[in-house]
Amino acid sequence: MADSRLIQGRYRLLDRIGRGGMGEVWRAKDESLGRHVAVKCLKPLNDRDRTGHTFARVLRERFRREARVAAALQHRGVTVVHDFGEADGVLYLVMELLEGRNLSQLLEDNRGHPLAVADVVDIAGQGAAALAYTHRQGIVHRDLKPANIMRLTDGTVKICDFGIARLGRDIGLTSRLTGTGIAMGTPHYMSPEQIGGDRIDHRSDLYSFGCVLYEIATGVPPFDLDDAWAVLVGHRDTPPDPPRHHRAELPGYVERIILDLLAKEPDDRPQDAGELGHRLEAGRAVSGHVPTVVSYPAARALPAAPALRPRPGRGPSREPGMPSWTRGMTTGHKAAGAGLRITPPDPSAGLSGEWIARPVTGPAEEPVVPQRPAPSPEVLAGLAGRHDAGLSLGRLGRWTEAGEVHRAVAAEREHVLGPDHPDTLASHYEVGFSLSRTGHPADALREYEHVARARERVLGPEHPDTLAARQETAYALGRLGRHLEAHQAYTSVLAVRMRVMGPDHPDTLRCRHNLAFNLGRLGRLEDSCAMASDVAAARARVLGPAHPDTLVTRYEVAYLLGQSGRWHEALSTYQEVAEARAQALGRGHPDTLAARYEVGISLGRLGRSAEALTLYRALADDRTRVHGPAHPETLRARHGLGVNLGRLGRWEEVLAEARDVCAIRERALGPDHPDTLVSRREVAVSLGWLGRWAEALLEYRHVADARTRVLGAGHPDALASRDDEAHCLEQLGRGQEAVELYRKVAVLRQQGAADGR
Structure with missing residues (x-):
């Protein structure tokens, strides 16, 4: 394999980047997909003698288990595993290349x-x-x-x-x-x-x-x-x-x-x-400011922990409770510690040895710092082109790929231009935007706060780019549920925008729209609705009544009307937005479909379930055609269909629909995802209406246990699920158990109320 430099005709090994007790890691190119990857290879094992054969078999079993487990993990904080296998007697694992x-x-x-x-x-x-x-x-x-x-x-x-x-x-x-x-x-x-x-x-x-x-x-x-x-x-x-x-x-x-x-x-x-x-x-x-730089005198030595001695009369190998493998370890x-540079990789660490190569050091153990040349126009043009490519990916909705591009460009711009250069900060801003759009608001917040501080220092507090970063910071705070902090941030930015840009500037109106949205999340529905209505009127005047931004604000007005119980007005507004979007964007556009979904919600709230049912059937068909049968929005439409079947008393159909949606959500989202649990509760509700209370109890209890595990015993959703479980116990004639469960829920609610004071 080492001679051919090609594994399985696909992964071309380029250069070794690390070596450990059990093998090596190579930087490689995936010839099929044209991307660089890291390939971890185990050293070939001697299978000839009986002991070696046993060890090789066990290690292969362990390696394959590692690969299958690791390949199933999909999280930003876990190394991505692309592939694994065996070639010419060498086990290999293909992973993302980390910088x-x-x-x-x-x-x-x-x-x-x-x-x-x-x-x-x-x-x-x-x-x-x-x-x-x-x-x-x-x-x-x-x-x-x-x-x-x-x-x-x-x-x-x-x-x-x-x-x-x-x-x-x-x-x-x-x-x-x-x-x-x-x-x-x-x-x-x-x-x-x-x-x-x-x-x-x-x-x-x-x-x-x-x-x-x-x-x-x-x-x-x-x-x-x-x-x-x-x-x-x-x-x-x-x-x-x-x-x-x-x-x-x-x-x-x-x-x-x-x-x-x-x-x-x-x-x-x-x-x-x-x-x-x-x-x-x-x-x-609580702690507020955390220092980012701590300096230490060059000669300062940190104290060591006190030495531990064996107990009198006992040798290390006889220490009780120690497994046999610790002997001679x-x-x-x-x-x-002092032995850091001379300690060899631990061969017992298996696949977890020192895989990353050490940096090159000078004679006095000082890291060699290369001189950074001034970037050439070609380098800058290349980075600008890649930045634009990232923007294009975002416009196509491919936010994960866009984030990867912007993250790489940000790192390179920081290297060649410096951390506070406007182009570097522009890339970090786009990283934050991509993180926000892929459901990582906490990570996005860190990016935006970094960009806002740097832009304020470099460009000034009232520069449009500084204000843009501060506004996105407020948006991220809102996504994290920190609505009061978001309100304060929006208000501060809006004051500057009003003074510098005027009340009808598109950026000012965008800030007012977000502030109105956040007021609703603070429970100030009347203030929120009034401000959103003003913004919708201003956007219609400045941008036109069918402009997407105008329709976004009118959509928000409809939502706030519904939250205030004004469902007739909400329905009318949603219908107007849906029709305008269908004309401007097309009936299959995601924004049009979203407005049609809300029309269905409003119809259901007004007791017009037969109309809602017809709408949701058509919507589910359109969502399936546009997004596919397992897309979350397709399943939301099907869930709405099931809810309205229930309002019409068609519980056998509800049960079939809810079970199907629940099964798809469990496969696509996981068994403990909130949407999966909502569907499982719908299964339980329909079973109860059909008089199948013993089956319903199992489903209610499953939902309650999952919500308790994921959200905590005192979370409102977990408590509501326990109430469902207790009600089911009552229907089964198990009154004493129901009373005990109701009592436990009441205690948890009181504790939650006390903690919230």
Whole structure:
């Protein structure tokens, strides 16, 4: 394979970018798709003797399991796996090619000093989101460490190398594989239950992640020792030094989170990564400013954790609770410490060794910093062309691809032009726009805030580009439910736009439209409707009554009329918008179809269910033709059809429709997606109306359990589902159980009301 430089006639190996104890990683070109990828290859194994054959078989089984699990993961914070297989006796894995540094390298670049606090918090937040996703899939990584967490050039954090990840339910297979003597984990980052050979779940990953955060926040791992046995005993028996003993300026909430993650007992840690993310957000909101740069004297040495000694009369190999594979175990690679540069890759780490090549260094161990030449006109023109290509992809609605293009251009512009150059900031702005359109408002907010600050510094606070970034910041805040902050941001931008551009400028009207929309989210429906009506009239006067922006605002007016209970006016407005859009854009345009959907909602609210049913049948057919049968909007139309069948008392048809929609949503969106659960509840409702209460109870309970798991026991949707469950129990004559459940729901509601005060 190495001679041909081509795998399976498709992946051409270009240059080796890393080497580990079990194989190599190559930068390669996918000849079929014309894109660059990373190809991870295992070293060929000797199958001749019996032991080697067993090891090879187990490793192949483990590798294929890794590949299947990793290929199923689709999240911004997890490395994308494109393909895997075996060629000429060599197992290979094809992944996205990442541009950036792993956390181990970042610490090494920083000469073992901790990362900036803002970076620590950002890495923690992004890592928590990725872990929350993988844990929801039932996947436990089991080998989280700095070398397995990458920070890309655009700031994205990705968890890599699910080399010993396993499905949570796949216990039997993992037990057999562990018995082969392949070490599962790295000593500096292993949880107490992992060390003791106990049952592992997602909370073990949280412990390991706490070790990583401890190290990037302080510069040293929790137990900074050279003896593997002492490290393991430290994790199992010894409380770590509080991080602020090493770094006094670390925010208190960061220290508390890290120490909670490092609790010896899994039950004492945050119970899932979602809780970790919420605590980080809450801490950031309370703590306010987080310093972004921390300087350290060159000669300053961070204190080491105290040495651990074996108990009197006991040798390391006889320590109770330690599995046999810990005997003779070396410390392996850790991100920081005196042995960083001379510690070889840990061969026991399997697929999770040092895969990324080290930077070239000068004689005095100073990184070589190349001189940056002035960019040529050809380079600038090429970047401008790629930027325009990204804009074109966005206009086509291909936002994920557009984001990838803008992210790459932003990184290159930052390199050749500098971080504050207007062109660099324009690319970052488009990255934020793409993130917003692909459902990542928190990531978009970070981009917009960065651009707004830089533009204000470089261009001035009243420059149109600065105002555009601040306005998008407000939009992202609204998407995150932070409506009061969004209102304040919109009001501030609008005041400047009114003064500088005038009340009828399109940008001013856009800001007023967004402010009106946000007022509605604050519950100020009358103010919202009045402002939206004014904006609609102004846009009709300035842009024309059929202009898309005018129709967008009229659509918002209709929505607000409906929210206010004025459904006759809402229906009339929706119908006018739908007809105008059909004439201007076509009957199959997504905006036209959206207005027709709202017409159906209004008809149903007015008790005109037969008309609504006819409309939804036609709409579902049109959506299927335009988007396909499994598209979320097609399924929304079919759900509306089912609702109106129910209003007409046609419950057998409702049940069939709801079950079909639920099955498609479960396949396309996942079993715990809110839309899937709405359809499952519709199944339960129809079963109840048909008198099949025992079946209905199972469905109601399934929905309630899923919402509790995903949203929390006190979330309004979870509580409403428990009420449904209790009502079902009543219908089955199980009154005492119903009363107890109603009582529990009441207590949770009271607690939620008290917490909200």
